[in-house]
Amino acid sequence: MQSGRISEHGFLADGRSAALVDRNGSVNWWCPERFDAPSVFGRLLDDDAGHWSIQPVGEFRVDRSYLDDSLVLRTVFTTPGGSVSVTDALALGPDERGHEIGRRSPGILARVVEGISGEVPMRLCYRPRFEYGRVTAYLVGRGDAVEATAGAARLRLCGDTPVSCGDGEATSRFTVRAGERVGFTLGYAPTYDGGPPATPDAAGVVANALAGWRSWAGLHDYQGRYRDQVRRSAMVVQGMTYQPSGAVVAAATTSLPEQLGGDRNYDYRFVWVRDFSLTLQALWRAACPDEANRQFAWVARAMGMIGDRPAPIMYGVQGERDLTEHRLDHLAGYAGSRPVLVGNDAWRQRQTDVLGEVLDAAWLMRHYLDPMVPEVRDLLRALANQAAEVWRLPDAGMWEARDADRHYLSSKVQCWTALDRAVRFGARIGDPADVARWAAARDEVRGAVLRRGWNEGLGAYTGAFDSAELDASVLLMPLVGFLPAGDERMRATMAVIQRRLCADGLVRRWDGDPAGFVICSFWLAGCLALAGEAGPATDLFERVAARTNDLGLFAEQIDPATGEQLGNFPQAFSHIGLINAAGHLTEAEEQPAPTGAGHREGARG
Incomplete structure (x- = not known):
């Protein structure tokens, strides 16, 4: 059997x-x-x-x-x-x-x-x-x-x-x-x-x-809240690291389905730039600074000189670029879920959120990038320049839609992140004209997101410009510092997501998503902590963290009706989400956020 x-x-x-x-x-x-x-x-x-x-x-x-x-x-x-x-x-x-x-x-x-x-x-x-x-x-x-x-x-x-x-x-x-x-x-x-x-x-x-x-x-002595869970998740992330290069794969498997019998069965044995910043934060919080340094060195080598070319969004474990997808038609698939795929054609997509992921990670590591080598400076400058140009374009989004590109809000927000961190770096990566141009573009992105991302009838920020569809990826807005978690509209968005996308603590990515996406639940817990709602944040965190298997392992998703774990396994994104949410809860306990507060510079710097 x-x-x-x-x-x-x-x-x-x-x-x-x-x-x-x-x-x-x-x-x-x-x-x-x-x-x-x-x-x-x-x-x-x-x-x-x-x-x-x-x-x-x-x-x-x-x-x-x-x-x-x-x-x-x-x-x-x-x-x-x-x-x-x-x-x-x-x-x-x-x-x-x-x-x-x-x-x-x-x-x-x-x-x-x-x-x-x-x-x-x-x-x-x-x-x-x-x-x-x-x-x-x-x-x-x-x-x-x-x-x-x-x-x-x-x-x-x-x-x-x-x-x-x-x-x-x-x-x-x-x-x-x-x-x-x-x-x-x-x-x-x-x-x-x-x-x-x-x-x-x-x-x-x-x-x-x-x-x-x-x-x-023994080299990693995390002392924050939920110590045992954080240490186990950090070890899982370490186990998913290809040690010769330092790259962390998204999961250890291919083609385990998001829905039993469904066809969203992708190969996750590769390295997504999107995961990069969150992985760095997780390793940092879990007291693994040496692994965080190796991660940044890896992505800088993998990207190389990009110039005006679109920033790649994923790589093989040694930095390979071509990850062309093909089917293994001789395999029945897990629980009859086909196709079984090797490779992942998402490598061909434009996903502009990766620009913010890299610059945000660089800002986190800024004290270790001083003095900054020319290769890193040129990479960060090129990514900031791209963000100033391509933020106006539609893309495939962080959920890697394969039907049509859209103006996804999370992509715009991460372009803002790229520009914001570039402005903070200032003369370390650009001349005064660059910095002024980045600052102007940053403010333009922010205005567009606040204007076109808010749906008055729904009372929430939605997944794309001028859309009425909810998307849990907007929970990144407080986590990257775009808006305080206590902002009136952000609080309203969190409430709508809890009401419409959340079941038994599990947050789905959108209406119709067949199961709760584990990291989205941890994002919501982090947002609640940043908003000063320590009690609800703690309750949500503990409910989700209790859904690991008996060994403390998470897949990508969990069916709220059956409790069944779904998707590739174990999933680094899920464990990274646990570590970062535990960090937010620890910081909220040590320094409670005042009303209206959200992202704190010291928490990420």
Whole structure:
């Protein structure tokens, strides 16, 4: 049968890729080379796209958790005859510690089975399927290992118990008694590059991964409100970082649907510039300044000299620009949701909000950009110049509409952000004529947003100029300092969004959106905190934060009717939203906002 619900999965990471393991002990997703590489286990998207399960024979009950301050997952299976644990980890480089973890990950998945009480019969089923399930490799036993080679990839499975090879799969039956340990190591290597895959001792791999993650956590001592949730979310964001470049992917998966049976199933294993500023803020708030610095360095390198060319809106993890989308028609899709896509054609779109994202991030990092190198100065100046010109144009918006461009309010607001931060930088990025031109354009954008973004009949700011359609993206207005959260019209907008788009604490992006979009709920909590409404902000935050799965993980959306998590998983945007909202609540507690207050310079600077 196909893998279970999206939220039933745990998340493993090694600084290059991720694996997802469900509650039944099945690894249903792993792209070992890097986040956006072809999968060798893809059962999330089709029953015959590969998996690796280790579980008791017969009935069992499951309890699981991450070992403290790590992404090492321990699942305890309790059966009528006893209990056993399975501990899973993706390998880090030998003795990598602190900020170095994940830089040299070897591409190894380790699983250690340990008897806790009684005796438990276990079964293993290993079914690799290369190239997103297109290729079934021959499995060949060589000594104590099972080797599989197909196309550009090869895998080597070693274990402490005999494994039998069959038609496209390997199986094993073994019994574990209290105090006994059985380990398995699965190594990946390119077929034509170097020697065979490494398969070190599984227990050693787990111990090294645990020490590595704990050493990273020990460098980040967040002391604000909701400390445990913030630290877990910060670790998830770190796990979604491609360590060789420092880029943070939006999610670890492709094509998990926004709506079951729907067709909005996109590949999120890439890096959106939109997420960039919010990621920096989140890492900053979570006491991860070194990661924030790496993020800014990455985006500056990825963008390069843009001149008059439109600013790119997304990249591959090493800065690749062409992310052309294509379908995998041989896959059934999660819960029958098709198409299954690889690549994302949003890279072709104009999304003018990214201009504000980069300049806002630069302003946040301004003390670390002094002295400012010429490449960064030229980039910021070019982005400010673009904002002064293109703010008048329609675009695809932050929700990446694929039908027609519109004059989205959030895009205009972020153009204002770009110009506002450019004016604040002043002579550091432009001459007096530049600054005067940016200031004039900033004021022009502001006037247009206030005039054409407000709908008197609705009593709210709407999603686009001269529109009557609500859009939760306007909640960014106080968060970037465009308007105080306590502004009369902003308060009215927040009230309408709560009334029309919010259900059980979950905020949908627009009328008709099938599920609540997690970060929008956290945006609303942040706005309420900035408006001085600490009680409602706290209540909303806690209701949404309680909707993680049992491991503290969020997907992109949550169905308010069923509580089911939907969309790609885990979703960095959702965890970033939690961290930033916790920061707003902490600041509101430390320095309550006066009536009418909103964005405070010190909170972001």
